Amino acid sequence: MPAVKSLEELRKLREEAIQKRKAKTTSGDVQITVAMGTCGIAAGARDTMRAVLDEIEANNLTGVIVKQTGCIGLCELEPIVMVEIGGQPKVTYGKVNVERARQIMKEHVVGGKVLSEYVIQSA
Amino acid sequence: MKAVRSLVLVSNDPDSVARGAQEVYRRIQEEVKAFGLQDEVAVTMVADIGRHDAVPMVMVYPEAVVYGPIRPDDVKTLVEEHLYKGRIAPGLMAPTRELTGRIAWLSARKGTLPAEQRIVLERAGVIDPEDIEDYIAHEGYVALGKALTEMQPADVIEEIARSGLRGRGGAGFPTGTKMKMVAREQHPKKYVICNADESEPGTFKDRLILEGDPHSIIEAMVLAAYAVGADEGFVYVRGEYVLAQARLKKAIAQAEEMGFLGQDIFGSGFNFKLHIHSGAGAYVCGEETALIESIEGKRGEPRPRPPYPTQVGLWGKPTLVNNVETLANLPPIIRNGASWFKQFGTPNSTGTKVYTILGNVNMTGLVEVPMGITLREVISIYAKGMRDGRTFKLAQTGGSSGSIIPAALQDTPMDFDSYAKAGVSLGSGALLICDEDTCVVDLAKVLMNFFRSESCGRCGPCRIGTERAHQILDAMSQGVGKLSDLNDLEMLANGLNQFSNCGLGQTAAVPIRDMLRHFRAEVEAHIKLKVCPAGACAMSGIAGRH
Numbered sequence: 170m171p172a173v174k175s176l177e178e179l180r181k182l183r184e185e186a187i188q189k190r191k192a193k194t195t196s197g198d199v200q201i202t203v204a205m206g207t208c209g210i211a212a213g214a215r216d217t218m219r220a221v222l223d224e225i226e227a228n229n230l231t232g233v234i235v236k237q238t239g240c241i242g243l244c245e246l247e248p249i250v251m252v253e254i255g256g257q258p259k260v261t262y263g264k265v266n267v268e269r270a271r272q273i274m275k276e277h278v279v280g281g282k283v284l285s286e287y288v289i290q291s292a
Numbered sequence: 293m294k295a296v297r298s299l300v301l302v303s304n305d306p307d308s309v310a311r312g313a314q315e316v317y318r319r320i321q322e323e324v325k326a327f328g329l330q331d332e333v334a335v336t337m338v339a340d341i342g343r344h345d346a347v348p349m350v351m352v353y354p355e356a357v358v359y360g361p362i363r364p365d366d367v368k369t370l371v372e373e374h375l376y377k378g379r380i381a382p383g384l385m386a387p388t389r390e391l392t393g394r395i396a397w398l399s400a401r402k403g404t405l406p407a408e409q410r411i412v413l414e415r416a417g418v419i420d421p422e423d424i425e426d427y428i429a430h431e432g433y434v435a436l437g438k439a440l441t442e443m444q445p446a447d448v449i450e451e452i453a454r455s456g457l458r459g460r461g462g463a464g465f466p467t468g469t470k471m472k473m474v475a476r477e478q479h480p481k482k483y484v485i486c487n488a489d490e491s492e493p494g495t496f497k498d499r500l501i502l503e504g505d506p507h508s509i510i511e512a513m514v515l516a517a518y519a520v521g522a523d524e525g526f527v528y529v530r531g532e533y534v535l536a537q538a539r540l541k542k543a544i545a546q547a548e549e550m551g552f553l554g555q556d557i558f559g560s561g562f563n564f565k566l567h568i569h570s571g572a573g574a575y576v577c578g579e580e581t582a583l584i585e586s587i588e589g590k591r592g593e594p595r596p597r598p599p600y601p602t603q604v605g606l607w608g609k610p611t612l613v614n615n616v617e618t619l620a621n622l623p624p625i626i627r628n629g630a631s632w633f634k635q636f637g638t639p640n641s642t643g644t645k646v647y648t649i650l651g652n653v654n655m656t657g658l659v660e661v662p663m664g665i666t667l668r669e670v671i672s673i674y675a676k677g678m679r680d681g682r683t684f685k686l687a688q689t690g691g692s693s694g695s696i697i698p699a700a701l702q703d704t705p706m707d708f709d710s711y712a713k714a715g716v717s718l719g720s721g722a723l724l725i726c727d728e729d730t731c732v733v734d735l736a737k738v739l740m741n742f743f744r745s746e747s748c749g750r751c752g753p754c755r756i757g758t759e760r761a762h763q764i765l766d767a768m769s770q771g772v773g774k775l776s777d778l779n780d781l782e783m784l785a786n787g788l789n790q791f792s793n794c795g796l797g798q799t800a801a802v803p804i805r806d807m808l809r810h811f812r813a814e815v816e817a818h819i820k821l822k823v824c825p826a827g828a829c830a831m832s833g834i835a836g837r838h
């Protein structure tokens with residue numbers, strides 16, 4: 170990316186970035202975010218992440234974006250995984266071990282059914 | 293000494309004695325015998341139970357219920373209800389402490405409190421920390437662009453000063469004032485340093501900011517450097533924070549590529565170079581002058597102050613040292629203005645505070661809340677109450693350098709001034725919440741063990757004082773303490789506080805003082821009765837115990 174030399178250029182860049190992100194959600198894309206802070210990783214977030222990727226590959230899922238983020242402050246409930254489908258509200262799952270991750274992929278991401286018993290936040 | 297199930301302490305301070313404490317003590321012993329409880333219940337007089345507002349006062353462990361004022365005629369009911377039937381004697385409990393210093397604005401906002409207020413953690417857990425585009429999409433680098441293209445350095449400092457922001461690294465020093473001190477030094481070379489040593493046990497807020505939002509610290513450091521006239525900076529990251537270092541490194545590379553670091557930033561002619569320095573693990577290196585020595589490649593020993601780093605800092609140059617959380621507040625303040633920032637918190641402690649919540653609660657973790665909320669609110673709202681419905685006994689703030697906050701202060705607003713008035717400190721933002729099974733002697737011993745191992749040994753009061761204090765506390769916890777130890781501890785605390793070179797030795801006095809001030813009865817029980825009221829100390833030094 171080129172160097173930003175003015176506030177105007179930054180604003181433009183920001184607009185583009187926002188649009189890019191919007192386009193992904195309006196096209197109905199699925200965004201899966203795994204919290205990967207130190208305590209998330211300690212609680213097994215890497216395995217969770219691997220399981221998510223594995224499910225995508227095994228089932229040839231398309232339109233799924235997998236992202237990482239930092240800690241959201243609920244260390245007790247790690248590993249934490251957030252699922253956003255299109256413009257629908259973001260669903261946050263807690264204590265997502267490998268098994269739960271696979272279940273979330275199958276039932277929520279593919280099947281469209283929120284697994285309410287594991288939801289810790291929905292907004 | 294035999295094990296007892298209940299321990300009754302009667303206050304014996306002059307006030308209590310004048311109001312019949314001796315008679316109360318005698319009557320309790322009589323009644324305990326009358327109910328046949330003398331083998332299960334120990335009764336003793338203690339100099340001071342930590343409260344004087346309803347004398348004579350009687351405290352019953354392990355429940356730590358405080359009764360008062362108790363007249364001889366009340367004794368029968370108290371013994372029968374509490375010790376014989378095992379329930380709290382109605383109508384005899386000491387009045388709950390009135391809510392001291394509760395600030396009016398807080399009660400006015402009561403209804404709106406439970407939501408967290410995220411300023412520094414705004415993007416943590418939302419953006420991908422390794423993607424600068426994500427940061428930019430969330431208003432990243434806007435504050436920097438605004439400052440460099442539309443504001444003079446002095447304007448930036450003025451805005452920070454007006455916001456009322458105070459240091460989050462422990463001491464609460466006004467950030468704007470510190471910036472002014474560095475800015476007014478006429479020196480061609482200056483530095484800014486981000487203190488990310490975070491070695492207070494139980495504190496991990498800085499790690500979370502660095503891991504979750506590294507660009508915010510980069511942006512803040514360029515802002516600060518522009519404000520004070522520095523062209524080079526260091527982030528001193530604790531050695532164990534491998535992930536934070538990796539993410540920061542990546543973020544620095546991205547920022548350099550996009551011109552937010554380096555030469556002619558935002559076309560303003562301002563240059564800034566940022567380095568990462570990995571710490572080597574000593575707690576004392578978090579102290580700003582030791583940290584500077586460490587970056588210079590020397591042993592991490594604190595320098596005598598003054599001169600302060602603002603004048604003579606890194607390689608002798610004027611240096612601004614700020615904590616991670618302090619810095620993370622700068623971009624939002626510049627972006628939204630000082631008045632916006634001042635709407636959060638209390639008039640003298642503006643903004644928010646990030647706390648790491650640990651201990652015997654239902655929900656541990658991290659919260660960012662406005663300055664001035666109370667411990668009771670933190671425990672009940674954010675920590676979802678005490679674990680297993682137990683009773684809150686004390687909280688230890690700020691890793692080791694914080695205070696021991698007794699339950700009586702749980703309604704004191706947590707802000708710099710209210711806490712200072714109550715004689716306690718917020719420390720670094722850890723809140724270790726303890727229930728009634730926690731023994732204060734044991735806690736003080738653990739803390740002193742930490743200080744004793746982390747003392748750099750440069751000055752005697754700290755090197756020897758922490759060692760000796762630990763010995764004494766250890767003896768108490770084994771049931772072989774002496775009453776004269778209490779005086780010795782007080783003397784050691786005074787010595788540590790007055791004659792130590794740096795904050796480590798000075799704050800090592802705090803747990804001792806807090807313990808003696810708020811929990812004297814419990815400490816005395818260890819010595820006089822050889823009983824640990826909380827049942828935590830092994831008391832293994834006592835022969836023939838069963």
Ligand SMILES: Cc1cc2nc3c(=O)[nH]c(=O)nc-3n(C[C@H](O)[C@H](O)[C@H](O)COP(=O)(O)O)c2cc1C
Nearest residue numbers: 459460461487490491578579580614615618795796
């Ligand atoms: C023994 C000791 C350890 C310290 N550790 C830290 C630390 O880990 N992080 C920190 O920010 N400040 C720490 N401090 C405080 C720093 O010396 C300094 O006051 C602080 O970095 C200033 O930043 P602020 O004004 O933003 O709070 C420590 C102080 C002492 C005495």
Ligand code: SF4
Nearest residue numbers: 749750751754794797
């Ligand atoms: S007070 Fe303790 S840690 Fe600080 S310089 Fe002296 S010996 Fe070192």
Ligand code: FES
Nearest residue numbers: 206240242243244
């Ligand atoms: S690192 Fe995930 S909640 Fe703390």
